[in-house]
Amino acid sequence: MLPLQALLAFTAVLSVYAGSTPSLILQLEGAASVTDIDNFKVSVLLVNTGSDTLKILNDPLSPLSTLPANTFEIVNSEGSTANFTGIMAKYVPEVAAKAGAYTTLKPRERVTIEHDLSEAYNLTATGAGAYDIKARNVFYLVNKQNEVSTFQAQVSGSSLKVHINGRLAKARSSGSSTALSTSSKLANSTLLSKRANFNGCSDILKWNIGLATIKAHEYAVNAKAYLESMTTPSQRWTTWYGGWNLFRGYTVSYHFDFLRNNDFLSYSYDCTCTDKGVYAYVYPNDFGKVFLCGAFWNAPEAGTDSKPGTIIHEASHFWANGDGTSDYAYGQGACKDLARNDGDKAVRNADTYEYFAENSPGLP
Numbered sequence: 001m002l003p004l005q006a007l008l009a010f011t012a013v014l015s016v017y018a019g020s021t022p023s024l025i026l027q028l029e030g031a032a033s034v035t036d037i038d039n040f041k042v043s044v045l046l047v048n049t050g051s052d053t054l055k056i057l058n059d060p061l062s063p064l065s066t067l068p069a070n071t072f073e074i075v076n077s078e079g080s081t082a083n084f085t086g087i088m089a090k091y092v093p094e095v096a097a098k099a100g101a102y103t104t105l106k107p108r109e110r111v112t113i114e115h116d117l118s119e120a121y122n123l124t125a126t127g128a129g130a131y132d133i134k135a136r137n138v139f140y141l142v143n144k145q146n147e148v149s150t151f152q153a154q155v156s157g158s159s160l161k162v163h164i165n166g167r168l169a170k171a172r173s174s175g176s177s178t179a180l181s182t183s184s185k186l187a188n189s190t191l192l193s194k195r196a197n198f199n200g201c202s203d204i205l206k207w208n209i210g211l212a213t214i215k216a217h218e219y220a221v222n223a224k225a226y227l228e229s230m231t232t233p234s235q236r237w238t239t240w241y242g243g244w245n246l247f248r249g250y251t252v253s254y255h256f257d258f259l260r261n262n263d264f265l266s267y268s269y270d271c272t273c274t275d276k277g278v279y280a281y282v283y284p285n286d287f288g289k290v291f292l293c294g295a296f297w298n299a300p301e302a303g304t305d306s307k308p309g310t311i312i313h314e315a316s317h318f319w320a321n322g323d324g325t326s327d328y329a330y331g332q333g334a335c336k337d338l339a340r341n342d343g344d345k346a347v348r349n350a351d352t353y354e355y356f357a358e359n360s361p362g363l364p
Contacts, residue, residue: 023050024105024153026063028135028160036166037118042072044113044135046153048105055102057140057148058277060089061327063113064103064139067281068120073134076126086120087291088317088350089281090310092331093140093148095295101277102142123168132159201271209292211301213264215308216315219357220259227253236363239336240356242343251347252356258321259353264311279310287320303360304332313354325350
């Protein structure tokens with residue numbers, strides 16, 4: 001790969017011939033040696049080398065977001081990948097675009113984002129020693145019509161090489177949460193369980209969460225009942241999970257069996273996330289703790305990308321719910337494509353479970 005200065009000069013020449021083709025360079029920077037994972041920090045430099053201003057979504061999986069998502073590939077000298085212990089989020093690119101949750105880069109403008117890798121990765125299993133680090137280089141671009149498309153940044157230089165020793169794992173605090181206030185009229189409502197815990201949530205937010213948990217339970221119960229009554233692959237099934245086979249049928253039924261037995265009202269909800277482009281996120285190994293973000297509060301009470309659907313999405317990520325799900329695709333269009341092209345991934349995709357449960361628009 002070309003060093004940054006040479007790459008900048010090369011892409012400047014290309015941009016003359018490429019017209020308005022987006023052009024973005026990514027360079028990863030960091031210390032060559034690190035003692036203790038608490039000091040395991042890197043910086044991502046992004047440079048707009050094209051001739052047009054770029055609006056790039058702050059996707060939680062991209063380096064533009066500082067949420068501790070799986071944004072990096074960290075591999076030791078033996079080829080083993082570091083254990084990811086960070087967050088999994090619900091995110092819809094089109095919704096984020098409408099909310100203006102993007103970074104704007106004018107031609108030749110650059111931005112540097114710092115990441116604390118100790119918040120998302122555990123090196124205990126892979127051990128001390130040399131690591132190669134690469135940053136995710138796929139981004140969502142927003143055009144003048146607010147339409148979203150994906151594109152790849154060009155990577156400057158080779159992977160970042162780091163030698164790490166000392167402590168290899170960071171203990172993550174689950175955060176402080178306060179019990180539901182018994183003095184509040186809303187909190188005393190029969191709608192809300194006294195077992196629920198909230199952090200940073202006003203009474204009206206608690207009320208909205210309570211309504212969403214009830215509807216989420218209804219979604220999960222109805223989805224499981226639908227699966228139990230399905231005798232042949234239906235339009236609803238094939239739309240979201242692709243062709244039916246024994247493995248896929250068992251996997252989906254298994255997950256919904258867990259979800260319908262969850263008491264979503266006994267979860268802990270944290271309302272301190274201010275990211276307007278993200279609905280919610282969880283740490284998959286921290287069962288029942290859900291962080292609710294800006295897009296959640298603007299979501300509808302039912303239907304596509306709803307509040308209760310978001311709870312289904314996040315609950316499906318928990319390892320305790322059938323070993324959890326991944327985020328292979330976000331949004332209805334991408335999930336339908338996933339079902340058509342890779343049903344085995346569709347049955348492990350969180351948004352797919354949400355859309356199957358919401359069933360909006362309704363499919364037989």
